Amino acid sequence: MSVRRSPGGLIAPSRRWREWLTGYAFILPAVVVIAIFGLFPILYAVYMSLYSWRVRKGAFIGLENYLRTVGDVRGALAFFAGLLLVLVAHWLWTDAFRGGRAELRRALQAAGALVLLAAGVAVALGWRLMTASGDRVFLQGLVRTVYYGFGSVPIQIALALVLASLLFQKIRGRELFRMLFFLPYVTPAVAGAAVFRTIFSPRPDFLANTLLSLLHIPPQRWLFETKPLTQVLFGGVLARLGVTHVSGFWAGPSLALVTIILFGIWTYTGYNAVIFLAGLGNIPQELYEAAAIDGAGSVQQFRFITVPLLSPVTFYLTVLGFIGTFQAFTQIYVMRQIAVRDAVDTASVVIFDTFYKRNNWSLAAAQSVVLFVIILILTLYQNRFFGRSAFGG
Amino acid sequence: MASAPEGAARAARGRELAPEAGRRARAEPFEFKLAQLPVYFLLLVGAVVALTPFFYMMSTSLMTLGETINRRLLPATPQWVNYRQAWTQADFALYFRNSVVITAIVVLGVLVTCTLAGYAFARIDFPGRGAIFMVLLATLMIPGTVTFIPNFLMVRGDVIPWGSWINKLPALTVPFLSTAFIIFLFRQFFMGIPDELWDAARIDGAGHLRFLTAVVVPMSRPVMLTAALLTFVHSWNEFLWPLLVTTTPTWRPLGVGLYTFITEAGPQTQYLMAGAVITILPILVVYFFTQKQFTEGIATSGLKG
Numbered sequence: 001m002s003v004r005r006s007p008g009g010l011i012a013p014s015r016r017w018r019e020w021l022t023g024y025a026f027i028l029p030a031v032v033v034i035a036i037f038g039l040f041p042i043l044y045a046v047y048m049s050l051y052s053w054r055v056r057k058g059a060f061i062g063l064e065n066y067l068r069t070v071g072d073v074r075g076a077l078a079f080f081a082g083l084l085l086v087l088v089a090h091w092l093w094t095d096a097f098r099g100g101r102a103e104l105r106r107a108l109q110a111a112g113a114l115v116l117l118a119a120g121v122a123v124a125l126g127w128r129l130m131t132a133s134g135d136r137v138f139l140q141g142l143v144r145t146v147y148y149g150f151g152s153v154p155i156q157i158a159l160a161l162v163l164a165s166l167l168f169q170k171i172r173g174r175e176l177f178r179m180l181f182f183l184p185y186v187t188p189a190v191a192g193a194a195v196f197r198t199i200f201s202p203r204p205d206f207l208a209n210t211l212l213s214l215l216h217i218p219p220q221r222w223l224f225e226t227k228p229l230t231q232v233l234f235g236g237v238l239a240r241l242g243v244t245h246v247s248g249f250w251a252g253p254s255l256a257l258v259t260i261i262l263f264g265i266w267t268y269t270g271y272n273a274v275i276f277l278a279g280l281g282n283i284p285q286e287l288y289e290a291a292a293i294d295g296a297g298s299v300q301q302f303r304f305i306t307v308p309l310l311s312p313v314t315f316y317l318t319v320l321g322f323i324g325t326f327q328a329f330t331q332i333y334v335m336r337q338i339a340v341r342d343a344v345d346t347a348s349v350v351i352f353d354t355f356y357k358r359n360n361w362s363l364a365a366a367q368s369v370v371l372f373v374i375i376l377i378l379t380l381y382q383n384r385f386f387g388r389s390a391f392g393g
Numbered sequence: 394m395a396s397a398p399e400g401a402a403r404a405a406r407g408r409e410l411a412p413e414a415g416r417r418a419r420a421e422p423f424e425f426k427l428a429q430l431p432v433y434f435l436l437l438v439g440a441v442v443a444l445t446p447f448f449y450m451m452s453t454s455l456m457t458l459g460e461t462i463n464r465r466l467l468p469a470t471p472q473w474v475n476y477r478q479a480w481t482q483a484d485f486a487l488y489f490r491n492s493v494v495i496t497a498i499v500v501l502g503v504l505v506t507c508t509l510a511g512y513a514f515a516r517i518d519f520p521g522r523g524a525i526f527m528v529l530l531a532t533l534m535i536p537g538t539v540t541f542i543p544n545f546l547m548v549r550g551d552v553i554p555w556g557s558w559i560n561k562l563p564a565l566t567v568p569f570l571s572t573a574f575i576i577f578l579f580r581q582f583f584m585g586i587p588d589e590l591w592d593a594a595r596i597d598g599a600g601h602l603r604f605l606t607a608v609v610v611p612m613s614r615p616v617m618l619t620a621a622l623l624t625f626v627h628s629w630n631e632f633l634w635p636l637l638v639t640t641t642p643t644w645r646p647l648g649v650g651l652y653t654f655i656t657e658a659g660p661q662t663q664y665l666m667a668g669a670v671i672t673i674l675p676i677l678v679v680y681f682f683t684q685k686q687f688t689e690g691i692a693t694s695g696l697k698g
Binding site for chain 2: 020022031037162
């Protein structure tokens with residue numbers, strides 16, 4: 001224990017000791033709980049991942065579980081290096097050079113763009129190497145997580161922005177609307193997912209298909225549909241072009257996953273709208289007044305004042321949304337149908353199954369550590385992008 | 394989760410400004426303009442989309458089996474008996490009691506441990522204070538998907554030999570008895586309490602514990618309510634962990650009960666929806682009564698998922 005002078009340096013030593021002891025006693029219960037169930041697990045997960053551990057602990061096998069998960073060491077290194085290079089690119093673009101000659105600044109920005117390009121290439125090539133020999137289920141789970149994120153986060157943010165700016169007008173019943181929009185977010189995910197399972201039943205007379213029939217669209221199988229979205233949407237056109245089967249990343253998520261994405265949008269749009277509403281409250285009203293004097297209409301005001309000034313909030317919600325996506329479990333686990341096998345399993349669901357169904361505890365631990373690293377990098381993005389622009393100044 | 398502190402700091406700043414904006418908007422007399430009709434229309438569409446699943450759930454929960462199969466919009470006569478069935482036959486009474494007990498213990502535990510810790514981090518000076526606090530905050534970045542595997546071993550008594558907690562109450566409560574985020578929330582609030590109060594209390598011969606219980610806690614009702622609400626929602630909605638540690642109905646909470654009902658009950662949608670209503674209702678009741686603190690508390694916390 002280090003001896004440090006307390007600010008009240010004149011206090012007698014015995015009293016200082018008592019003060020310290022009180023402090024430690026106060027934090028003790030919380031520290032014990034968090035240390036055991038919050039901090040220790042991350043160390044223990046790494047420890048477990050180095051063994052062969054199926055329910056009972058087996059032999060030490062080093063990095064084999066990781067190798068099995070990511071497939072190719074060089075590929076994984078390239079992939080993660082690429083993810084980190086994005087940070088370097090952002091740094092070059094914004095902060096590497098402040099003030100001084102404009103040419104140098106432009107040169108550094110160009111370098112940043114190049115680094116970003118390199119990052120993209122590294123991620124793509126690394127990924128190709130990884131998928132060639134890695135754990136197919138887990139890596140596919142990561143792809144589905146990305147689908148899930150890109151499918152739900154931008155839409156829920158765009159809708160939330162619209163709702164928030166509508167709510168911000170001088171309207172009657174703002175509180176009521178805000179409460180209603182927020183309702184899905186507080187709803188227990190299991191219960192919400194149970195309802196969505198019924199609404200999106202493959203039977204033609206259930207709600208989702210009834211709505212489709214109003215638009216003269218044939219009923220869909222929703223959560224039971226493993227075909228990728230592109231095929232569901234453009235199947236007829238593609239068939240006429242002689243394409244009967246689409247696959248690969250750009251084929252998009254299965255309709256089953258899209259249905260789960262719809263549930264995600266339903267859940268989080270109101271939450272995002274509430275956060276946007278707080279952000280809107282922070283935009284100085286004078287800006288709008290000045291713009292109005294200059295003759296800007298409400299659409300222009302929205303485009304040139306609201307959107308740019310809310311962009312920090314937007315970005316914050318985006319990264320938060322993606323981190324949430326990588327952790328999402330309940331809604332997917334509850335909504336998935338046995339019939340679609342692993343068509344909707346995102347990374348966290350795969351980890352759970354590796355643990356719970358396949359009983360390979362150490363492999364699940366290794367997968368969870370890999371997922372943790374990805375989430376950590378996302379968090380770094382968030383700190384990097386927000387450190388300055390949003391909350392720093 | 395990772396960014397909770399920043400989110401809170403940002404939103405706390407936002408809250409200082411928000412009331413002003415609200416007042417400005419309210420001060421002007423309301424007048425209905427025809428031009429606003431599209432605004433109301435779009436808001437109504439949003440509200441309908443948000444509410445439809447609730448409507449669907451409630452109407453289905455009151456249908457007969459036949460009505461759930463040959464889809465009707467509304468039941469011919471409300472079958473309140475479905476709720477009695479779900480409550481007694483499908484064990485929802487037990488699940489409900491379990492959820493209440495678990496959530497009550499967790500909320501109380503969090504309030505006690507986090508008040509003490511938040512107070513110590515805000516107002517008691519001891520060596521290592523800053524470092525310990527940072528380490529605790531770092532745990533917010535660790536996702537549940539990483540912690541659940543080692544924690545499962547932990548509650549089985551594999552790591553610390555305290556016996557297996559599987560299917561017992563401690564497994565569902567002890568791991569949640571404290572969280573860094575609430576400590577952070579309390580610390581921020583307690584730091585704002587004027588030093589003069591503490592000086593006065595000390596002159597009266599009060600120690601930290603006395604000061605905390607007699608002065609600080611009564612002053613901190615709003616933040617305590619926010620913390621209690623956040624913890625309540627999280628505890629009530631917890632799914633992955635109770636799914637793992639309850640293999641029998643003894644301590645199974647509502648969420649997991651509902652899930653087992655989905656997987657086992659098959660096509661009896663009306664009972665399932667009654668169970669869903671039972672699961673949602675307590676959250677809704679609390680939400681309706683504490684709406685403002687609720688939305689703002691969650692908006693400030695930046696918590697998600």
